[in-house]
Amino acid sequence: MLQRPLGFASDAFLASDLHQEISKLGEEKAVRRFHRDGAAFSNSNLEERALRVDGLEERLVNAVASESWDKVCSLIREAAAALAAPRQKAALNEAAAPMPEDAQERLRANLQGRLRKLIFQGLGYLDLSDVGTASQLEPALSVMKLLIERFKVRGQLEEARAAKQWLRLHGLLTADAATQAEANVESCRSEGNNYVTGADRGSSNSGVYSPNVKLKSNPLVRNTEQHVILKCNKCGLELRSSWVFEHRGKVGTLVPANGHRACGGKYVHIDSKIQVTLDIGSNLDICPHGRQTKMCAKCGGRGTCAHMKQIHTCPPCLAERRKARSDANRERRRKDLRYARRCAKLR
Ligand SMILES: [Zn+2]
Ligand SMILES: [Zn+2]
Ligand SMILES: [Zn+2]
Structure with a gap:
């Protein structure tokens, strides 16, 4: 042993x-x-x-x-x-404990x-x-x-x-924090220091969903005034949403990306024909070229590279990453082996 x-x-x-x-x-x-x-x-x-x-x-x-x-x-x-x-x-005064x-x-x-x-x-x-x-x-x-x-x-x-x-x-x-941070960064970028806060934030109060002001001003988002009833897939709580996102002829009912916070469930629709769209600002931000702005090379989206491609589909960029990683891996493996040999001696 x-x-x-x-x-x-x-x-x-x-x-x-x-x-x-x-x-x-x-x-x-x-x-x-x-x-x-x-x-x-x-x-x-x-x-x-x-x-x-x-x-x-x-x-x-x-x-x-x-x-x-x-x-x-x-x-x-x-x-x-x-x-x-x-x-x-380790606390500084723990020096007495075996190092x-x-x-x-x-x-x-x-x-x-x-x-x-x-x-x-x-x-x-x-x-x-x-x-x-x-x-x-x-x-x-x-x-x-x-x-x-x-x-x-x-x-x-x-x-x-x-x-x-x-x-x-x-x-x-915690998508919660991430989505909110993203929304904040975006609103900072586009409108100076205009955080989405207080009444401007999206809400699901009293079972009715309302997107944040930024989304409401998105030209592809509109209020149909007709409520679609969604259900939390964990606890069954109902949420009504009359807001939709429409792009390229497809209409999706907007739901909070955070889902039902109290139980951690997601809002879904029983009828699979009704499409549900998460209210993630950056995903619904469509540029004049008809793409998500973040994925549009012409718009300099952050998911794109200097080769005017999406980074995850760009062969030179992928090759560069691969090389950097395999170099780092080789170096790490060498180090680990050295450690392991020293460990073997210690046994
Ligand atoms: Zn729930
Ligand atoms: Zn574009
Ligand atoms: Zn590239």
Whole structure:
């Protein structure tokens, strides 16, 4: 049996009660697989773990290059299963405690950092406001939220080790914050310092939806005065929306992208013929060329590159990213091997 330093105690990251909570989430098969991946990772030694993370990184690069978004989802699930809970930064006066700063501990922390990075890189390619995508990422999304929430019970996320990464992950996971931040940035850009606040914000008061002022002024958004009744897919709460977004002959009933905040469900319509459109400002911002402004190269959208293409479909840009990543991977692998060899000597 290996002598494990203190740091490893927290690697039993999924306590049994957390297991139970996960079991309630999402599809049974996906949950079982998630457990299996998590167990496989925590039962392997550091060298094996390093190899696994290498593999995940390589597969992510390939999945993105071939635009296999399903694969990106499954890689994020696999990485999240191996993720350890955030840990408190060591306090300065803890010098008396045994220092975990040995080679093994550094390697362990380094692998966790790479897993977190891989997860938010992957998430960056996906649209989490899309219900289908979000459900494909379960139970990973819920588990990561849970890990963060649990840490926040005890303290600020800013006080966690690798706080920047955790904060970034937290930002991506809480669409709420992300969407609002995006809306704020956009309204800043277009109208000076005009934040969408107070009565100007969208609302779902007394069961009736109303978009924010910015959306109301979108020429493709209008009030039909005819209410469509939507239901929360978790608790069944009703929401009426008479607002639609119409583009290229398609009409979608507008619903809040945040869904039903109280229970975390999404608003859906029972009749699949009625299309539901999430009220994400940047998605509904259509430029004179008939595209989403953010994806229009002629308009210099932020999803486009100097080659006048969308970055995720631009071969030179993808090749450049791939090269940068494989160089970094090679360097990391070299470092990890050095650490692993030193660990082997320490045993
Ligand atoms: Zn609900
Ligand atoms: Zn354009
Ligand atoms: Zn390009």
